[in-house]
Amino acid sequence: MSNEYTPNDPIGANQPPRRRRAPRRDGKGANAATNQNTLADQAIIADQGDEAAVKAGGVKLIANQRIIPFMKIEKPMMILSALLVLAGIAAIIIKGLNLGLDFTGGVSANVSYQNPVEQTQVVQALADNGYPDAVVQYLGTRQELLLRLPPQDASAEDLSSNLDKILDLSGNAATIDSISIIGSQVGNEIYLNSLLALSVALGMMLIYVATRFQFKLALGAVLALFHDVIIVVGLFAIMGWPFDLTVLAAVLALIGYSVNDTIVVYDRIRENFRRVRGLTPRQVLDLSLTETLRRTIMTVGTVFVVVIAMLFLGGDGLYWFSVALFIGLIAGTYSSVYIASSIPLMLGLSREDFVVKVKPEFEEEVVVFADPELQNSKD
Structure with a gap:
């Protein structure tokens, strides 16, 4: 019987056997080179260290994700941070803060107008009558305002009658609802309580991170928070910007925001130390920071939009808070x-800091069954 191929054969029995041109995808054909390349890349990272990984151009480590070498420039960044912190501390000690009335004391008054009024009109009226350093803020509506004046020698009754005349604008009468004088002693107490609040916040963050993660991470988180506070407060001291309770509230809010961002990074670092094998601690940190980069950009971008809106649309009351x-x-x-x-x-963070170690009392005991009769039977 002939095996020659005939086109009209309905069954195709005489057709020659079809040969697979490409090898099967069983790891032994075309994928072999790919598998070998992947293993080679991992071997470069595991054996040759950070420099080889960086020269490889962002080797695909996990899930085909390219790793950004953040820690490659950690030393220059640490030097920059140290210089900024030292400059901030020097400015706070030498130049000091331009403390607001909340800390130095002064006069606070609630004023109501018959019609809406602009803050600039009230500030100008006070400046023309011997009160050049007044602070004016809206209280809910444009008809209710809060006035803050530096410490005055006059009594509350004399100030009330004097301000009542000064604040009356053309066609828009003013009424002083309440007035209070804050002494310097009260301002000092508020200042000391503010420092105590910052210290307690940093201490509680240290305890929280040390309990949830590890003490090395906790120390890094607290020093990062200290860095953030010094940068903000030091810049206010260098520029001479007013530092009041609203700025202090921004600093406390910053502590909460910064530690939340740090906790997200730490959680990924702990997970990768337990999950990934064959990487150095520096590479695990690069991997963790790369994986959380998208989340960080989205979170910071959203908060930036709100802060910029407050900066330009929030008025004088929220300006320095936004800054x-x-x-x-x-x-x-x-x-x-x-x-x-x-x-x-720098403190020697490694995988051993996150691996759960079995206590000696919970380790399984190896029992050897030594029966003389059974031993004799074997002999």
Whole structure:
């Protein structure tokens, strides 16, 4: 019977056997080179260290994800941070802060107008009558305002009658609802309580991170928070901007925001130390920072939109609050990468810090069954 191929054969019995041109995808054909390349890349990272991984152009480590070498420039960034912190501390000690009335004391008054009024009109009226350093803020509506004046020698009754005449604008009468004089002693108490609040916040963050993660990470988180606070407060001291309770509130809010961003990075670092094998601690940190980069950009971008809106649309009452938050967001994002992550690495962070070790009392005991009769039977 002939095996020659005939086109009209309906069954195709005489057709020659079809040969597979490409090898089967069983790891022994075309994928063999790919598998060998992947293993070679991993061997470069595991054996030759950081420099080889960087020269490889972002080797695909996990899930085909390219790793950004954040820790490659950690030393220059640490030097920059140290210089900024030292400059901030020197400015606070030598030049001091331009403390607001909340800390120095002064006069506070609630004023109501019959018609809406502009803040600039009230400030100008006070400046023309011997009150050049007045602070004016809206209280809910444009008809209710809060006035803050430096310490005055007159009594509350004399100030009330004098301000009542000064604040009356043309066609818009003013009524002083309440007035209070804040002494310098009260301002000093508020200042000391503010320092105590900052200290307690940093201490509680240290305890929280040390309990949830590891002490090396906790120390890095607290030093990063200290870095952020010094950067913000030091810049206010250098520029001579007013530092009042609203700025202090921004600093406290910054501590909460920065530690939240740091916790996200630490959680990924702990997970990768337990999950990934064959990487150095520096590479694990690079991997963790790369994986959280998208989340960080989205979070910071969203908060920046709100802060910029407050900066330009919030009025005088929220201006310095927004400025402090704006500076703190930049410092907090930077410190989460190069302060909170670099310091634990300098302290010797490794996989052993996250692996759960079995206590000796829970280890399984090896029992050897030594029966003389059974031993004799074997002999």
